[in-house]
Structure formats: C-alpha cells, structure tokens
Amino acid sequence: CERQDGKGFRQRLLVVANRLPVSAIRKGEDSWSLDISAGGLVSALLGVKEFEARWIGWAGVNVPDEIGQKALTKALAEKRCIPVFLDEEIVHQYYNGYCNNILWPLFHYIGLPQEDRLATTRSFQSQFAAYEKANQMFADVVNKHYEEGDVVWCHDYHLMFLPKCLKKYNSKMKVGWFLHTPFPSSEIHRTLPSRSELLHSVLAADLVGFHTYDYARHFVSACTRILGLEGTPYGVEYQGKLTRVAAFPIGIDSERFIRALDLPPVQDHINELKERFKGRKVMLGVDRLDMIKGIPQKILAFEKFLEENAYWRDKVVLLQIAVPTRTDVPEYQKLTSQVHEIVGRINGRFGSLTTVPIHHLDRSLDFHALCALYAVTDIALVTSLRDGMNLVSYEFVACQEKKKGVLILSEFAGAAQSLGAGAILVNPWNITEVAAAIARALNMPSAEREKRHKHNFLHVKSHTAQEWAGTFVSELNDTVIEAKLRTRQ
Ligand code: G6P
Numbered sequence: 001c002e003r004q005d006g007k008g009f010r011q012r013l014l015v016v017a018n019r020l021p022v023s024a025i026r027k028g029e030d031s032w033s034l035d036i037s038a039g040g041l042v043s044a045l046l047g048v049k050e051f052e053a054r055w056i057g058w059a060g061v062n063v064p065d066e067i068g069q070k071a072l073t074k075a076l077a078e079k080r081c082i083p084v085f086l087d088e089e090i091v092h093q094y095y096n097g098y099c100n101n102i103l104w105p106l107f108h109y110i111g112l113p114q115e116d117r118l119a120t121t122r123s124f125q126s127q128f129a130a131y132e133k134a135n136q137m138f139a140d141v142v143n144k145h146y147e148e149g150d151v152v153w154c155h156d157y158h159l160m161f162l163p164k165c166l167k168k169y170n171s172k173m174k175v176g177w178f179l180h181t182p183f184p185s186s187e188i189h190r191t192l193p194s195r196s197e198l199l200h201s202v203l204a205a206d207l208v209g210f211h212t213y214d215y216a217r218h219f220v221s222a223c224t225r226i227l228g229l230e231g232t233p234y235g236v237e238y239q240g241k242l243t244r245v246a247a248f249p250i251g252i253d254s255e256r257f258i259r260a261l262d263l264p265p266v267q268d269h270i271n272e273l274k275e276r277f278k279g280r281k282v283m284l285g286v287d288r289l290d291m292i293k294g295i296p297q298k299i300l301a302f303e304k305f306l307e308e309n310a311y312w313r314d315k316v317v318l319l320q321i322a323v324p325t326r327t328d329v330p331e332y333q334k335l336t337s338q339v340h341e342i343v344g345r346i347n348g349r350f351g352s353l354t355t356v357p358i359h360h361l362d363r364s365l366d367f368h369a370l371c372a373l374y375a376v377t378d379i380a381l382v383t384s385l386r387d388g389m390n391l392v393s394y395e396f397v398a399c400q401e402k403k404k405g406v407l408i409l410s411e412f413a414g415a416a417q418s419l420g421a422g423a424i425l426v427n428p429w430n431i432t433e434v435a436a437a438i439a440r441a442l443n444m445p446s447a448e449r450e451k452r453h454k455h456n457f458l459h460v461k462s463h464t465a466q467e468w469a470g471t472f473v474s475e476l477n478d479t480v481i482e483a484k485l486r487t488r489q
Contacts, residue, residue, distance in 0.1 A: 010050060010051060010052045011050065011051050011052070011149060011150070011151060011477075012051065012052050012053075012054060012147065012149070012150045012151070013045070013048065013051035013052065013053045013054070013150070013151050013152075013153060013473060014053075014054050014056055014142060014145065014146065014150050014151070014152045014153070015041070015045060015053050015054065015055050015056070015153050015155070016055075016056045016057065016138060016142055016152060016153065016154045016155065016159060016162065017041065017055070017056075017057045017154075017155040017156060017158075017159070018057055018058055018095070018099070018155075018156060018158035018159065019057050019058055019060055020055050020056075020057040020058065020059050020060070020076070020081045020083065021036060021037045021041060021042045021055060021081075022034045022035060022036050022037065022059065022076065022079060022081060023035045023037065023060065024059045024060065024061050024072060024075075024076075026061070026063075026068065029067055029068065029071075030067050030068070030070070030071035031071060031075075032071055032072050032075045034075055034076065034079060036079055041155070041465075041469075043253040043256060043465055043466070044250070044253070044464075044465035044466055044468060044469040045469050046466070047253070047464070047465065047466020047467075047469060047470065048466065048469045048470050048473055050470075050473075050474075051151070051473060053080065054080050054081075054082060054145070055079075055080060055081040055082065056081075056082045056084060056138065056141055056142055056145065057081070057082075057083070057084060057138075058083070058084050058085075058086050058091075058095075059072060059076065059081075059083045062086075062087065062088050062091070063085055064087065069083075069085055082141060082145055083141075084137055084138050084141045085137075086134060086137065089130075090130055090133065090134050090137075092328075093126060093127050093129075093130030093131075094127070094130040094131050094133070094134035094158075095134075095158070096326070096328050096329050097123065097127035097130065098127040098128055098130060098131040099131070099157060099158050100326050100329050101120060101127075101329060101331070102120065102124070102127065102192075103157045103160075104157065104181070104292075105291070105292075105331075106184065106188060106189075106191070106192060107157060107181045107182055107183065107184050107188075108181065108182060108184075108292040108385065108386035108387075109182075109184055109188060109385075109386050110291055110292060110385065110386070124193055125193075128193070128194050131161065132161055134158075135159055135160075135161035135162050135165055136161075136165050138159060138162055138165075139162055139165030139166050139168075139169065142162075142166060143166070143169045143170070146169075146170070146173060150173075150174075151174045151176070151473060151476055151477055152166060152173055152174065152175045152176070153176045153177075153178065153472070153473065153476065154166075154175065154176065154177045154178070154205070155177075155178055155180065156178070156179060156180045156181070157179060157180075157181055159177070160177070160198045160201055160202055161197070161198070161201045162175075162177070162201070163175045163177050163201055163202055163203075163204040163205035164200065164201035164204040165201075166204075167204045167205075174206055174476060174477065174479070175204070175205045175206055175207075176205055176206060176207040176208075176209065176472065176473075176476040176479075177202055177205040177207075177208050177209070178208075178209040178210075178248065178472060179208075179209070179210050179211075179215065179388070180211070180250075180388050180389070181388040182211075182212075182215050182218075182386055182387075182388050182414065183210055183215040183216070183218045183219045183222075184218060185218050185221075186218060186221040186222035186225045186226065189218070189222045189226070190222070190225070190226055195222070195226055196226055196227060199222060199223055199226060199227055200227070202219075203223065203227075203229075203236060203238040203239075203243045204238075204243075205243060206243065206244065206476060206479040207243075207244045207246070207472070207475060207476045207479045208235070208243060208244065208245045208246075209245075209246060209247070209248040209472055210245075210246075210247055210248070211247065211248070211249050211250060211388050211389045211414040212247055212249065212389075212414045212417050213247045213417075214417075215247070215388075215414075216245050216246060216247050219245060220235070220236055220245055223236045223238075224236075234246075244475070244479050246475070248468055248471055248472045248475075249389065249414070249417070249418060249463065249468065250389050250391070250465060250468045251391075251394060251460065251463040251464045251465050251467065251468055252391050252394045252395055252398065252460065252464065252465050253464060253465050253466065254394070254398045254460050254461050254464055255464075257371055257374075257395055257398040257399050258398055258399075258401070258461075260367065260368065260371045261371060261375055261399060261401075263368065265368045266368045266371050266372050266375075267372075269368060269369055269371075269372030269373075270372045270375055270376055273372060273373065273376045274376055277317055277376070279315070280314075280315055280316055280317045281312075281315060281316045281317075281378040281379065281442060282316075282317060282319060282376055282377050282378050282379075283302070283316060283317065283318045283319070283377070283378065283379045283380075283381055283438070284318075284319050284320075284321075284373060284374070284377040284379070284380050284381065284396070285298055285318065285319070285320040285321065285322075285380075285381045285382070285383075286321045286323075286370070286373075286380075286392045286395075287320075287321070287322055287323070287384075287392065288322075288323045288324075288325040289322040289323060289324050289325055289332065289335060289336060289339070289362065290325055290326070290332065290335070291331060291332075291335055291385070292384055292385055292386050292387060293383075293384050293385070293387070294383045294384050294385040294410065294428040294429075295320065295322060295335075295339050296335075296338055296339055296342055297383065297385070297428050297429065297431060297434075298320075298381055298383045298428070298434065299318075299320070299339070299342050299343060299346065299358065300342065300431050301383070301428075301431040301434035301435050301438070302318050302346070302357070302358070302381075302435075302438065303342075303346045303349075303350075304431050304432060304434075304435035305434075305435040305438045305439060306346075306350050306357060308435060308439075309439055312439075312442065313350055313357070314352075314355065316357065316442070317355075317356075317357060317358075317359065318357060318358045318359070318381075319359045319361075319373065319377075320343075320358060320359070320360045320361070321361050321363075321364070321365060321370075321373075322339065322360060322361065322362055323362075323363065323364040324336070324362055324363070336362070339360070340360075343358050343360045346358055370395075371399055374395060374396050374398075374399035374400070375399045375400070375402065375403065376403070377396065377400075377403070377405050378403070378405045378406070378441075378442075379405055379406045379407075379408060379438065379441045379442065380392070380393065380396040380405065380406075380407050380408065381408050381434075381438075382396075382407065382408065382409050382410060382413060382415070383408065383409075383410045383426065383428035383434060384410045384412060384413045384428065385410070385412060385428055385429065386412045386413075387410065387412065387413035387414060387415070388414050389413065389414035389415050390409075390410075390413040390414065390415045391415075393407055393409055393413065393415045393419055393423070394415065394419070394460045397419065397422075397453070397456045397457055397459075397460045398457070398460050398461075400453055400457070401457065404446070404449045404450050404453040405449070405453070406423075406424060406441035406444055406449060406452070407419065407422065407423040407424070407452075407456065408423065408424045408426055408434070408437045408438065408441055409423035409424070409425055409426070410425075410426060410427075410428045411425045411426065411427060412427075412428065418459055418463065419456045419459060419460075421452075421455050421456075422452040422453060422454075422455035422456035422459075423452070423456065424437045424440060424441060
C-alpha cells in the first residue's frame with residue numbers, strides 16, 4: 001500500500017474538510033491567486049511525517065464556469081489541494097443553512113432564536129437534502145482521487161454524511177471522522193429530525209474522534225439510546241464490526257508561537273503596544289464573531305467589573321478582536337450590531353476625551369501582530385458559551401513565558417479540561433462571576449500566576465497539534481486489526 005513519491009515511501013492521507021486551507025482570489029478568466037493559510041490543521045499535518053497529505057474541500061468561492069474551474073483546479077494542485085465545486089444554491093442551503101443555522105447552534109446548546117424557529121423547521125427537509133447532496137459531491141471527488149492504500153480523514157460537522165457515502169463506494173477504504181465542535185448530550189441530539197441518518201453515517205467510519213472524553217461519551221449514548229446499539233469502552237458495535245470511538249484532544253504548534261516572539265517585527269509590535277498602553281493592564285479577547293463565543297456576555301461582565309471597581313477604571317483596557325465569520329447568516333449579522341451597540345454604550349459611559357475602556361476590532365490580525373498582542377496581555381478572557389476546544393487559550397499560554405498572565409476560561413470550552421488547573425474557570429453566563437474573576441486576576445500575587453502559568457505552559461508545549469494528528473492517523477491506520485482483536489475479546 002505504499003508508493004514512491006520521490007522522497008521515499010509514504011502512505012497518502014486524504015484530508016477532507018468543508019474548507020480548503022487556502023483563500024482563492026480570481027485574477028482573470030483563467031488565473032487565480034492563492035493564499036495558503038498556516039492555520040492549525042495545516043501545521044498539524046505537516047508534522048505527520050509518515051504520510052503525505054492531500055486536501056479535498058471547497059475553495060470558498062463560487063466558480064460557475066468551466067474555464068475558471070479548470071484553472072483553479074490546476075493552481076490548487078500545486079498546493080496539493082483538490083477542489084469540490086459547490087454552486088451558490090447548495091452553499092446557501094448546505095453551508096449557511098443546515099451546517100451553520102441548524103447543526104452549529106444545536107451542537108453548541110444554543111437554541112434557534114424564537115422568530116426563526118418555525119421557519120427553520122419548515123426549511124429543514126430541503127436543507128437536509130442539500131446537506132446530503134453536498135456530502136455526496138465531496139464523496140465523488142474523494143472517490144475519484146482515491147488510490148488503494150490511502151487513508152481518508154473527514155473533518156467536522158459539515159461532513160457527517162461522508163463516511164457512509166465513501167464506504168458505499170468502497171467498503172475497504174479506511175475512513176476516519178473527527179468532530180471539531182462539541183457533540184451534545186443525546187437529549188439534544190435526539191431533537192434533530194435527521195438524528196438517526198447522521199449517526200448511521202458516522203458509524204460507517206472506522207475511527208470516530210472527539211476533543212474530549214465527554215463528547216465521545218455523548219456520541220456513544222446517542223447511538224445506544226437512539227439506534228439501540230451496544231456501546232463498549234472502545235466504541236460502538238455496528239453491523240458486525242466495532243466502530244472505534246475515542247477522544248483525541250487537539251493542540252497547537254506551540255514552537256511556532258514561541259519562536260515568533262523573538263522575531264524583529266514581533267518585537268517591534270510588542271514595543272509599540274507597551275508604549276501605547278503604558279500604565280494600564282491589558283485584557284484581551286480574540287474570537288470569531290460567533291454567538292458561541294459569548295462576546296456580548298464578556299463585554300457586559302467587563303462593564304460590571306468597571307461599575308464595581310472604580311479604582312481600576314482608568315487603569316485597564318479591554319482589547320476585543322472579533323473576526324467576522326459566516327456573514328451571510330442573519331444570526332451573525334444581528335450579533336455584529338448587538339456587539340457594536342454594547343461597546344458604544346460602555347465606551348460612552350466610562351470613556352474620556354482621550355481614552356476608552358474597550359477597543360473593539362471587527363477584523364483578524366496577522367500572525368506577528370497576534371503574537372505580540374498575546375505577549376503583552378495581562379489577562380486573556382476566553383468566555384465561550386460552548387466551544388469544542390478553543391485554541392486561543394493555548395496560543396495565549398504559549399506566548400506568556402515572560403509575562404505569566406492570567407487566563408480566565410469558560411468551563412464550557414473543551415480547553416477547560418486541559419488548562420482548567422492553571423486558569424480561573426468561570427461560567428460565562430454569570431456576569432457577576434466573570435466580573436469577580438477579572439478582579440481576582442488583576443490582584444493575583446505573582447507566585448500564584450507563575451504556578452498557574454507553568455502548569456498550562458507545560459501542557460501546551462507537550463500536547464501539540466502534530467502529536468494530535470499523528471495519534472489520530474496512526475490509530476486510524478491500525479483500526480482494522482484493532483477492531484478484529486477487540487471483537488474477539
Ligand atoms: C469552526 C469549525 C471549522 C470551521 C471554522 C471556521 O472552528 O469547527 O470547521 O472551518 O469554525 O468557520 P467557517 O464557517 O468560516 O469555515
């Protein structure tokens with residue numbers, strides 16, 4: 001099952017995710033410029049040396065014409081990427097609709113807003129049909145490029161239907177599926193009209209992975225309660241085989257962040273920021289502008305803190321980086337206006353002619369600026385209402401070797417299970433509690449800060465993205481043998 005790739009023998013890994021790790025901009029009828037993202041998954045897979053990765057996914061742009069599609073396919077091939085072309089209607093129903101308006105809020109325990117509930121219930125069937133269709137389109141592309149001996153790794157809630165489609169094409173194909181979000185309690189999952197179809201499809205995979213043991217347990221309970229299947233400590237018995245289910249907590253490429261801190265452009269940013277916020281403690285939030293991130297609640301908690309702690313009013317600043325996301329989904333549009341309204345009100349209330357307590361940015365920062373910001377921060381506020389893992393908390397810790405700042409972390413983020421001992425854990429819905437955590441963090445003695453930081457830093461350094469990907473892929477590669485042994489026990 002190995003083949004020559006010019007550098008030696010390596011097995012191929014087909015990584016299938018909704019989005020390719022590139023942003024594609026059309027420059028002409030048959031020319032494209034591509035910007036490859038250095039995000040988490042990409043660096044994770046660069047660390048898996050035994051495999052040669054190929055990416056399959058949507059390029060995030062609508063390309064209706066054949067000339068454009070051919071040119072983009074060619075440009076992407078150089079980056080080892082293979083596109084799945086989705087038309088506007090499918091994107092609307094599958095990505096904006098079923099993925100981001102139904103599965104995303106449900107998996108994060110955030111109900112639909114009252115006014116949307118009925119409309120969503122009505123459009124459910126057509127959105128689910130588009131979801132199935134889109135997953136089938138991904139399966140067609142995978143199948144076209146699959147060669148015997150390849151390992152296929154499907155990612156996230158967008159592609160729950162994919163394992164079944166792939167196994168239909170080829171039951172011997174080795175297929176893994178990993179969920180980057182929480183998997184909710186079976187009581188939540190069972191409200192989904194397509195609850196059984198999704199479970200059946202995921203169970204067709206050989207290995208099913210989650211960030212935490214709790215999410216894996218919820219998945220197994222959903223399979224036992226909804227499908228009446230047998231759960232074992234290793235997974236779920238399904239159609240005469242064992243589908244292995246396990247927790248694989250993700251990490252970051254910590255060395256990349258640590259090394260960046262010594263680079264001259266990062267040092268320049270650090271000096272500028274220190275000068276800019278001299279005499280004030282810096283509090284930082286970095287989130288996609290998503291309802292699961294709890295940004296309005298965080299800002300209201302900060303307001304409560306300012307109300308109750310007059311002494312600190314001109315001595316702290318909250319920098320909130322809110323990266324726009326899924327801007328075609330109405331819920332996200334409403335959230336943007338809501339956050340702007342709250343920030344404006346609080347700055348009006350506590351600001352002066354020369355300073356404001358909250359700097360809110362609706363955009364992302366480049367890697368160097370982000371590292372510098374992490375490094376000068378005294379307190380990071382990661383207060384997601386729910387989050388699969390949350391790697392901002394990891395990135396902050398990686399950049400704090402000098403400062404040893406405090407991490408305030410939501411107990412509903414997967415990261416609370418790994419960084420909980422070093423962070424101050426909070427219930428993000430309780431504004432009073434978060435305000436008290438801010439006061440505690442600001443007054444924390446340095447010995448305690450150091451102890452907490454050390455705990456988290458050791459974890460972030462030793463549980464990397466590369467190790468996560470390597471463990472998942474090698475376990476997937478071994479699943480067939482494993483499953484046979486386990487069922488014999
Ligand atoms: C979450 C999901 C990812 C997704 C990312 C960005 O982290 O788990 O699968 O790619 O959000 O969202 P977007 O909708 O822009 O791809």
